[in-house]
Amino acid sequence: FSRPVRQGEVIDFFLSHSWSDCGASKFAALQEFVADFRKSHSRDPTFWLDSVCIDEAESFDPLSMLPIHVMCCRKFLMLLSSNFQYRL
Numbered sequence: 001f002s003r004p005v006r007q008g009e010v011i012d013f014f015l016s017h018s019w020s021d022c023g024a025s026k027f028a029a030l031q032e033f034v035a036d037f038r039k040s041h042s043r044d045p046t047f048w049l050d051s052v053c054i055d056e057a058e059s060f061d062p063l064s065m066l067p068i069h070v071m072c073c074r075k076f077l078m079l080l081s082s083n084f085q086y087r088l
Helices: 023-041 062-071
Strands: 011-016 073-078
Touching: 062 073
Parallel strands: 011 073
Antiparallel strands: none
16 A cells, blocks of 8 residues: 655655554545545545655664654645644
8 A cells, every 4th residue: 555656746644643542444435535535526535644755774763753754745644643742
């Protein structure tokens, strides 16, 4: 599900979520969001998602680059839950 950004492509959404939330619930919410996006844009959205975009093997702190990753995305999408506020 991960691929490099194509030349000239901008990532649509920086995806923020709580790791402690139910994966199935987050996936269901994301599927609904993608279906709505497809209807209005006639294409699939692109996402920046930490678990597939951060290389944990890098010699520098990958979180230090987080502000740059956020700014490179068109919008910020938060999968909000009752647990989300405790991760901040």
